[in-house]
Amino acid sequence: MSATVAATSDRRSPGRRRGESGTRQVIATTARTLFATHGFGAVSVRTIAAQAGVDPSLVHHFFGSKRQLFDAVTQMPLDDSEAVAGMLEAGPDGLGERVARHVIGQLRSSDTGRTLVALVRTASSDPRAAEQLRERYTRDLLEPVARGLDIDHPELRAALCCSQLLGLALTEHIVGLTPLCEAGTDTLVAIYGATLQRYLTEPLPH
Amino acid sequence: MSATVAATSDRRSPGRRRGESGTRQVIATTARTLFATHGFGAVSVRTIAAQAGVDPSLVHHFFGSKRQLFDAVTQMPLDDSEAVAGMLEAGPDGLGERVARHVIGQLRSSDTGRTLVALVRTASSDPRAAEQLRERYTRDLLEPVARGLDIDHPELRAALCCSQLLGLALTEHIVGLTPLCEAGTDTLVAIYGATLQRYLTEPLPH
Numbered sequence: 001m002s003a004t005v006a007a008t009s010d011r012r013s014p015g016r017r018r019g020e021s022g023t024r025q026v027i028a029t030t031a032r033t034l035f036a037t038h039g040f041g042a043v044s045v046r047t048i049a050a051q052a053g054v055d056p057s058l059v060h061h062f063f064g065s066k067r068q069l070f071d072a073v074t075q076m077p078l079d080d081s082e083a084v085a086g087m088l089e090a091g092p093d094g095l096g097e098r099v100a101r102h103v104i105g106q107l108r109s110s111d112t113g114r115t116l117v118a119l120v121r122t123a124s125s126d127p128r129a130a131e132q133l134r135e136r137y138t139r140d141l142l143e144p145v146a147r148g149l150d151i152d153h154p155e156l157r158a159a160l161c162c163s164q165l166l167g168l169a170l171t172e173h174i175v176g177l178t179p180l181c182e183a184g185t186d187t188l189v190a191i192y193g194a195t196l197q198r199y200l201t202e203p204l205p206h
Numbered sequence: 207m208s209a210t211v212a213a214t215s216d217r218r219s220p221g222r223r224r225g226e227s228g229t230r231q232v233i234a235t236t237a238r239t240l241f242a243t244h245g246f247g248a249v250s251v252r253t254i255a256a257q258a259g260v261d262p263s264l265v266h267h268f269f270g271s272k273r274q275l276f277d278a279v280t281q282m283p284l285d286d287s288e289a290v291a292g293m294l295e296a297g298p299d300g301l302g303e304r305v306a307r308h309v310i311g312q313l314r315s316s317d318t319g320r321t322l323v324a325l326v327r328t329a330s331s332d333p334r335a336a337e338q339l340r341e342r343y344t345r346d347l348l349e350p351v352a353r354g355l356d357i358d359h360p361e362l363r364a365a366l367c368c369s370q371l372l373g374l375a376l377t378e379h380i381v382g383l384t385p386l387c388e389a390g391t392d393t394l395v396a397i398y399g400a401t402l403q404r405y406l407t408e409p410l411p412h
Contacts, residue, residue: 124328124330133381162381166376175372198400
C-alpha cells in the first residue's frame with residue numbers, strides 16, 4: 001500500500017512524476033508486451049510492475065486483478081463495423097485483399113498487434129481469451145463481411161478466413177517461421193488476400 | 207516413494223496388475239489428453255497421476271520430470287519421409303489435397319491429434335514446443351514436399367502451408383469455431399487442399 005499512498009500523496013514520487021494517466025499507460029503498455037511475449041499464465045503482476053518501474057500495489061490500484069488488467073489491455077477501441085462497411089462498399093472484387101490488409105496491418109502494428117498476439121497466446125490456456133478471439137474475428141469482423149456478400153454458408157466462410165488469419169498470427173509471431181517474419185506486408189496481403197477471396201466468394205464443396 | 211516401492215515389490219498393487227507397460231501407457235495417454243486440453247503449464251504431475259489412478263512417484267519413475275514426460279508423449283513415431291515420398295510420387299496434381307488429407311487426418315485422429323494440439327497449445331508459452339512444431343511441420347514435412355517440386359521459394363511455400371494447417375488446428379481445437387468443428391473431413395480436405403495447392407505450385411507475387 002505504501003507506494004499507492006506515496007503516489008497519491010507525494011507529487012515527487014516516480015509514479016506521480018509521470019502523472020496518473022502516464023503511469024497507467026506505462027503499466028498497460030508493459031503488460032500488453034509481456035502478455036504478448038509469454039501469455040497470460042506465465043506473467044505475474046510482480047513482473048509487470050518491476051518492468052514498468054512501479055510498485056505492484058499501483059498495478060492493482062489502477063487495474064484491479066491480473067485478469068482485469070488483461071481484459072483492460074486487450075479491449076481494443078477498434079471500430080470494426082466502420083471498417084467492414086468500408087470493405088464491402090467497394091464490391092466483392094478485391095474484398096479478400098482488403099480484409100487481409102486490415103488484419104495483417106493490425107497484427108503488424110505495435111499496440112494492436114501485441115494485443116492480438118497476447119489473445120492468441122492466452123487462448124491456449126484460457127477459454128475466455130478464446131471467446132474474445134471468436135467475438136473479435138468471427139462475430140464482429142468476418143461474419144459481417146461474409147453476410148454482406150449475401151452468399152451461402154457465411155459462418156463457414158468466416159471461419160475459414162479466421163483459420164488462415166489466426167494461423168498467420170500463430171506461425172509468424174508464436175511459432176516464429178522465418179520466411180513469414182521476413183516477408184513484406186504487401187507480399188503477405190497479396191497471397192492471403194487471394195485465399196480469403198476464394199473462401200468468401202467461390203463455391204464450396206458439397 | 208511408497209507407491210513405487212509397492213509397484214515394484216507387490217504384484218497385487220493396481221499399478222502392477224496392469225503390468226509395467228500397461229501403467230506406462232495409461233500415464234502417457236492421460237498426460238497427452240491433459241496437455242492437449244490445458245497446455246503444458248496448466249497441468250501438474252499430481253493431476254496426471256490422479257487422473258491415471260497412480261501415485262505421482264510412479265509418473266516420475268517411468269518418465270522423469272514433467273518436461274521429460276511432455277517430450278516423451280509428444281514424440282510421434284511418424285515416418286514422414288515415407289509419407290512425403292508417397293505424396294510426391296503421384297506428381298504435382300492433387301498434391302495440396304494429399305498433404306491436407308495427411309495432416310487433417312492426423313489432427314482428427316485420437317492420439318496423434320491430441321499430441322499435435324498439445325504442441326500448439328504449449329508453443330504459446332514454451333519456445334521448445336514452438337521448435338518442435340517448426341521441426342515437425344516445416345523441416346520434416348512441408349519443406350521436403352515443396353523441395354520435391356523443384357520450384358522457387360520452397361521455404362516460403364512450406365511456411366504458407368504451415369500457417370493454414372496450424373491455423374486450422376488452432377481455430378478448430380483451441381478457439382473452437384463451430385463451423386470448422388462440424389465440417390466433415392472430406393469438405394475440409396477439399397477446401398484446404400486447394401489452398402495448399404496454390405501455395406505450393408502457383409507463382410508468388412514479387
